[in-house]
Amino acid sequence: xxxxAHGSLGRTSWIGPAAELGLIYGVAxxxxxxxxxxxxxxxxxxxxxxxxxxxxxLVRDPAFDRARxxxxxxxxxxxxxxxxxxxxxGSVLTVAVAALLPEQLLALPRQRPGLWLLIxxxxxxxxxxxxxxxxxxxxxxxxxxxxxHPGLQVVASAVAxxxxxxxxxxxxxxxxxxxxxxxxARTYQRxxxxxxxxxxHALWGDLVFTIGLGRFFYGGAIS
Numbered sequence: 001x002x003x004x005a006h007g008s009l010g011r012t013s014w015i016g017p018a019a020e021l022g023l024i025y026g027v028a029x030x031x032x033x034x035x036x037x038x039x040x041x042x043x044x045x046x047x048x049x050x051x052x053x054x055x056x057x058l059v060r061d062p063a064f065d066r067a068r069x070x071x072x073x074x075x076x077x078x079x080x081x082x083x084x085x086x087x088x089x090g091s092v093l094t095v096a097v098a099a100l101l102p103e104q105l106l107a108l109p110r111q112r113p114g115l116w117l118l119i120x121x122x123x124x125x126x127x128x129x130x131x132x133x134x135x136x137x138x139x140x141x142x143x144x145x146x147x148x149h150p151g152l153q154v155v156a157s158a159v160a161x162x163x164x165x166x167x168x169x170x171x172x173x174x175x176x177x178x179x180x181x182x183x184x185a186r187t188y189q190r191x192x193x194x195x196x197x198x199x200x201h202a203l204w205g206d207l208v209f210t211i212g213l214g215r216f217f218y219g220g221a222i223s
Contacts, residue, residue, distance in 0.1 A: 014145065014146050017143065017145060025139065025156075025160035025163065032166075036169055047127065047131065050130070051130030054137070057142075058137065058138060061141070063141075069194050072191055078190050078191035079187070079199065082187050086200065086203050086207075090203075090204070093207070093211065093213075097211045097212050101212060104212030104213070105211060108209055108212065119206070119209050119214070123202065123209070132188070132197045135160055135161045135184075136184060136188040136194065153185070154185040154189060157185035158178050158185055160181070162174040162178030164177070172216045176213075180201070184200055184201050
């Protein structure tokens with residue numbers, strides 16, 4: 001009887017984690033999107049609160065390797081491919097903005113250089129690290145028993161990251177964030193380093209605000 005009960009528990013032990021992840025990364029972003037105007041004022045405080053809760057769960061879990069919160073397995077060679085992708089794809093994105101939205105190209109540094117510099121400095125700290133903690137470090141750790149194939153974790157992380165940006169009430173943010181999520185998740189997977197994913201994320205985020213797409217990625221985009 002005990003053996004059968006143990007086997008049954010093993011087969012159903014995925015239900016709790018699946019419900020947890022589905023609520024955090026699926027249900028919550030969709031519900032927030034319906035109340036986007038109200039939540040737009042609280043994006044950063046809400047992000048920091050959720051990241052703080054995720055961090056607390058992680059550090060209290062003896063199965064979690066705390067080295068992943070920093071350099072993990074190290075940076076070095078793990079960043080060569082992300083940096084190469086950034087140079088090539090970032091150049092393509094910049095050319096696309098110049099061709100399709102010429103009036104927006106470099107609008108922020110030209111018109112509000114002080115705000116632009118402030119974003120370059122604060123964005124990685126107040127936005128990037130909390131997001132990487134939530135959508136990479138926490139998601140990868142908590143889903144390890146559900147999504148056993150590494151590729152599934154990368155896809156799940158990217159989709160969750162895109163869904164979270166439904167709040168911004170435009171299609172550009174979720175689309176680009178899903179693509180970016182694939183890159184950041186792959187970097188985290190390869191390096192085991194939250195900071196490595198943060199560096200890549202920060203490069204892309206600062207580029208987006210610099211070349212003129214920032215208006216699609218902040219709460220002020222919500223009318």
